Amino acid sequence: MDALKEIVDYGVIGLLLALGLVALGVAIERWRYFQRINPAEFQHRDMLEMALTKHLVIIGTIAANAPYIGLLGTVLGIMLTFHTMGTSGALAVATIMVGLSLALKATAVGLLIAIPCVVMNNVLRRRVSELLTLHQAHYGS
Template sequence: MNEIFEFGKEYVDYIIFAILGFMSFLVVLFSVERVIYFMRVKKADFKSKVAFERALTKNMTTLYIIYQNAPYIGLLGTVCGIMITFYDMSKSTNIDALVVVYGLSLALKATALGIFVAIPTLMIYNAFGRKIQVLLSEYDNDAK
């Protein structure tokens, strides 16, 4: 059990930050792809509204999953950090309040980063959702 806490003490921040960094990379990648696609899409290239909608909503699920789960990934990092802080406290004979507060404040940075990833992703997701609604509405109007 000690090995787990020692490993976590050294690497939990890096692991959580790497996961959230990868999620952020995916958000940027898919957002740029969608913006370029929305600029180039032509309604005339699609035979049905279903095919048009399928093409418009590509990668939206990934953005949804990221904005829904990034805070939880951050929270996992915070919980692990708090557990490590308490473990260190249990092993210490001299408990210093400053060390405890410092450990807890460091643990909270993971939640902050998770929220930092989630909020812009939610904004992007909603903006794309609105753009999709507008394009589908225009498809309906052109079909009449």
């Protein structure tokens, strides 16, 4: 069960932090691309839209799944707490509360990753809409 504790502490939370860095990297790359792009260079709206939305699905996927990954870590942590209590025979309230509070950290980290990802995704998709509108104004269709 010590391996499970390591998986929860380093595996789940490490995965969430890595996903957060990936989402941040994609957001920075997209924002820089949006600053450089000239919508008038694209004759077809569909091609422009494909160029603008490239990789945005990564941020959306991380935003949607980070809370579930955190919840998985919490469930594993609670299972670990109950297993430890059962095998040690310790039913002290302090032991239970410490185990449960540590288990909940995975959910907290999942939410801390998901919420900024939702914001980044919304901001970037809004910018896509603005650039598509500029293209439509330039080409009229």
